[in-house]
Amino acid sequence: RVLVAGDRAGVAYLLLEWRPGVSAEVAAAEARRAGRESRQALLNICCSIANAYARLHAVGVVHGDVHPRNILVDGDGAVTIIDFGYAVMPASVEPRTARASRGGIAFFLEPEYAQALRAGEPSPPATALGEQYAVAALLYLLVTGSHYVDFSLEPDQLLGQIAEEQPLPFAKRNTRPWPQLEHLLLKCLSKR
DSSP states (O other), rough: OEEEEEEEEEEEEEEOOOOOOHHHHHHHHHHHHHHHGGHHHHHHHHHHHHHHHHHHHTTOOOOOOOGGGGGEOOTTTEEEEEOOOOOTTTOOOSSSHHHOOOOOOGGGGOOOHHHHHHHTOOOOOOOHHHHHHHHHHHHHHHHHOOOOOOSSSSSSHHHHHHHHHOOGGGGGOOOOOOOHHHHHHHHOOOOO
């Protein structure tokens, strides 16, 4: 819930209510350790996260900074997205809210962004479609405990992997195959 919104010295800000919870990564790790019940718990977390982003997109907001520490999961499994510093409203007529500078953690960037960075071009604006890719990369990490590819820490190679490499099957991540979820995530992590 927004408590206060304003502008101070030309910088917009929001003050939101305090929300309890742990990061999505911590919640998923706890669920993965739960044994046989872990699949349902993981699915519940993933669905809650996907639904939270879908609700944002439905009202015209693109978060712009998807990663596991920007999502809180409380004891009841409720999800709260936090840190709207890079959020945009692409349909807004207000330039400040229509396009913000880009940020984020490289492992969750979409291929179009990675391609632009590699080519030395300006970064494309955050979009709901690009964010779908980021959310899929996040969900893959939450389910398997690993990123969807074995990322290099060398920046140009990492960007090339985002732009070109296909996700590894869950079995390569020591995760029991989950065909329906793997198929969905592969579709969402499509490079086109």
